[in-house]
Amino acid sequence: MSDVLSAGETQGEAPAWPVMSIAEAHRQLTAPGARFEIEEKVIRGIPTKVWKNAPPTLRDVFLNARAFQDREFLVYEDDRATYEAFARATIKLARQLQADGVKKGDRVAVIMRNLPEWPVAFFAGVLCGAIVTPLNAWWTGPELEYGLADSGTKVAIVDDERLERIAEHLDACPDLTRVYVSRLKTEPSDPRVKRLEDVIGPVNSWKGLPDQPLPDVEIGPEDDATILYTSGTTGKPKGALGTHRNMISNIGAGGISAARNFLRAGQPLPEADPHKLPQRVTLLVVPLFHATGLSATLGPSMNAGGKLVFMYRWEAEKAMQLIEREKVNATGGVPTIAWQLIEHPAREKYDLSSLQAVTYGGAPSAPELVRKIAEVFPGSQPGNGWGMTETTATFTSHMGKDYENRPSSAGPAAPVGEMKIMDPEGTRELPVGEVGELWVKGPQVVKGYWNKPEATAETFKNGWLRTGDLARLDEEGFLYIVDRAKDMLIRGGENIYCVEVENALYEHPDVMDAAIVGVPHRTLGEEPAAVVHLKPGGTADEAELRAFVRERLAAFKVPVKVAFWPEPLPRNANGKILKTELKKVFEGQGA
Incomplete structure (x- = not known):
């Protein structure tokens, strides 16, 4: 990567920014002894750059989060749970799953809207060593049946609405032995179905649950952790099988993206210890069953002791009320959300000055949106990125001035990630600026597709993932998505x-x-x-x-x-x- 010219020469900005190239910022941030130090590990026979100081597994993320104890963690309508209350409910459910026969490697599905019970269900499965399988809560009954049967799910944890959809499909899921349902309004008629509250109680009572030891299960970075379903060009969803290392890699990627901004602006790096920092509050409006909500938001927020505010469904004015009430610092997910906040006629009624970041990805966005965010929310930085289920969410990202100066780019890769542009046959790497298929490699790229060896062999090549996206890279490694080679729209x-x-x-x-x-x-x-x-x-x-x-x-x-x-x-x-x-x-x- 070459050093950038002064921005005054290239994009009309004052030459004071940037004071260093992306490559130099990454070199300083990843140097030996630095917070974002990188080391090389051989993973499934492939030398791979990894974050040296990242939590090894999701179990470690859970333990790091519990250290925040009385900090508020989850907010949903009138429900509030601290980190300690969340931890006690999670361990209680994990021990129940073990009593139900869940062993390391078994699949535990989570199918519900964004509720405080969602992270409890997810991490309960994690603590058992299960492969947690979040299914799309918007799917129909037959689509959910496919996900449950294809994954071989043993226990499903759902909400009442999802139970209605899957009730008539339970007999078509031979591996499914138990379904726990949150917020069920009627008595279950199927003996396999139990109320989740009978195990952990309602959210506001979690703090009174007994303090129990964690399940005694050995978990390592390369162990299977999740199956996240992504539709394929055959029309049938494919389960992307992710490891613990895949899932925790976003913690380093998100942190270094923010730190890079300070160095590029010639500013000192801020305090890194989350216990000494004000709590970061995120209004989470993307679903937790998405890699973005799960890996790029839930995991990093927990590891840093952040607060997550959930909504029943997205409504722009309700969101503004929550931003004001909870002093929300960050929100976003897709461009739709940013546009609706910007253009809402009632926006001036609310104090939105706490917003520091409005970020999104996953859908085409107009360059004018970047300017609008900076104009309407002057204390907030716009942010954008690119990733896919197979990269466990974010692979590239940028925000603030980098994004404002390259509004049509998705940003550079985190320094553990590598990108190359290949010709259609996949045999020749193309030079900078040429358009071809984007291939990526890094610790966030999943192992392959669940029980689909042919699709895995076609898509994963010696550690590289063929993304199917047509793209180009500039001299500094900023990614520009040009089109989708796969027949897909977003x-x-x-x-x-x-x-x-x-x-x-x-x-x-x-x-x-x-x-x-x-x-x-x-x-x-x-x-x-x-x-x-x-x-x-x-x-x-x-x-x-x-x-x-x-x-x-x-x-x-x-x-x-x-x-x-x-x-x-x-x-x-x-x-x-x-x-x-x-x-x-x-x-x-x-x-």
Whole structure:
């Protein structure tokens, strides 16, 4: 990487910034004896750079968090739990899971909205040595059945709404022996189903639970920790199998991204001991079942003694009330959230001066959003990044001036991560500035796909992950995502693989040909739209086809528009549908 020219020469900024290159900042921050020191480990036969001082496992993250004792940790409506209360509830549930027969390597699924019980369920599984499997709480019953059966889940911990969805599917999950349900309003009729409160009680009583020892289970950095499902181009979700090292790598990545900003601005590094710092308060509005909510937010927040504020569902004005009441320092997740806070007519009614960071990733965002955040929240830094489920969330990130000066970039990789741009065949690395497929390597890249050796062999190459994203790198290693090689679109941070929606449309008896394309949306990034060619005599209309898909897939995957093509859809010589032609149908119709 070359040193940057003075910003005054390159982007019109005062030459006082940056005072050093990304490479020099990383060199200082990762030097021997430094907080972010790096060492090399051989992981599954591959030499890999890792954080020397990171907690070895999620069990260590749990222990570090418990040291904050009486600090408030979880806030949800009228429920509040300190770190000690959370720890006691977690250990109580972990010991119950052991009594239920959960052993190291068994799968424990967590399926619920963002509730204080969610991190308790997750870390209870961790303390047993289980492979914790968070499933998408927005999935339909059949989608959840697939996740439970494919993972071989032994115990599921769900909320009452998810129980309704999976109740009729329990018999199709032969490995599932027990379901714990939080906030259940009726008596369970299935003997496999038990109330979670019968084990740990309601949130505000956790502090009165007995202090019990942790389960005696040996856990190491390379042990399997999680299965996070990501849709694949075949339409069936794939479980990304992550280790403890994968999950804890975001703690170092997030910390060094913030520290780098101080060095680049010529400022001294701030105090690093979280016990000596004011508590950082995060309004978490991305789901915990996402790698972003779990690995990039929950883990680092716990390790630093932060407070997490949850919402029943995202509402911009309710969020502003919470920011004011809880003195929230950070929020975000997807560009939608930032736009809605900026443009809300009631924004001036609330004191949002505590905000220090509004960060997002996972969806296309307009460069003007960066300027708007700096303008509307002057005490806050905009931030952006790139990652995927297979990289356990954040792989690149930047914020503040770096982001303001490169608003179309996703930032540089953390220094444990490596990136290269490869030609379509994957045989030749391309020079700086050229567009090709992004390959990445590092301690945050998962082991592979659960029980899918062929897909694993295709995607993971000698420690490198083929991302399927088309991208370029600049001279300083800043990443620019150009397009997605995989046939996928992202609606407000949710991946929608087009073939899955197309397959649902093909199930309709009137549909002969179908394709899904993305139409631009100002805050969500893009939304799915369908182009359909009906069979002779077919009479299905837009409303019928949208309702048909809604019965089969999660609501966010349902096409917002359906256009009808008078003949078979245009294809190239290889039979691939020419989606660039189909997108023209919706030009000017984006929201």
